[in-house]
Amino acid sequence: MIEHEQIPKEKKVGFTSGQREFVKRAYQEVLGFAGCVFPIWNEVEGEYKYCKTAKTEIHHVKPRGWCIRVLDVDPNVPFNAAPLCAEHHRVGQKDKPITREAQEVIHLDAVFALRHYQGTEKPTSFDRVFDQRKRLTDKLTRYWFWLWDIYLQDLADEVMGEYLQDHEWPKRR
Numbered sequence: 001m002i003e004h005e006q007i008p009k010e011k012k013v014g015f016t017s018g019q020r021e022f023v024k025r026a027y028q029e030v031l032g033f034a035g036c037v038f039p040i041w042n043e044v045e046g047e048y049k050y051c052k053t054a055k056t057e058i059h060h061v062k063p064r065g066w067c068i069r070v071l072d073v074d075p076n077v078p079f080n081a082a083p084l085c086a087e088h089h090r091v092g093q094k095d096k097p098i099t100r101e102a103q104e105v106i107h108l109d110a111v112f113a114l115r116h117y118q119g120t121e122k123p124t125s126f127d128r129v130f131d132q133r134k135r136l137t138d139k140l141t142r143y144w145f146w147l148w149d150i151y152l153q154d155l156a157d158e159v160m161g162e163y164l165q166d167h168e169w170p171k172r173r
Helices: 017-031 064-071 086-091 108-116 125-138 147-163
Strands: 039-042 047-050 057-060 081-084
Touching: 017 057, 017 081, 017 147, 057 086, 064 125, 081 086, 081 147, 086 108, 108 125
Parallel strands: none
Antiparallel strands: 039 047, 057 081
16 A cells, blocks of 8 residues: 555645636536535425535545545545535534544545544644544544545536536636
């Protein structure tokens, strides 16, 4: 297994601001909006609809640590990007318990860390979560709810496949 330090520095960080803006433009052009693409069940219509919250973070469909430590690939590529609001990405729903059944969120462990963060403790709840992610990754065990990957990967493939025909992915400077 490749050690984290052996991966080039550019793979250790997330998407650049130019890449994040590129992703938003791609989703805007292809889907008609640049908001959160997390699927929300619509009881009235009996189908899933996009969340569409305008303020988004760019989610790595395959997590950065997994790409770096297990797959040995650059995680910051257009086909690995999907816009999600903070609630569906890592914050979760405040009025729901921290369980996979109750939460509609990609990174449930981040929800736990956020709710238990004390600021002065060492290690922090986030340190513990990131350490656990590394330990699980080292064992080739997924630490995220991977079923969302299928949906988000299909969507990223569709959006980026179309958008990249006429636009060039911004390189890291």
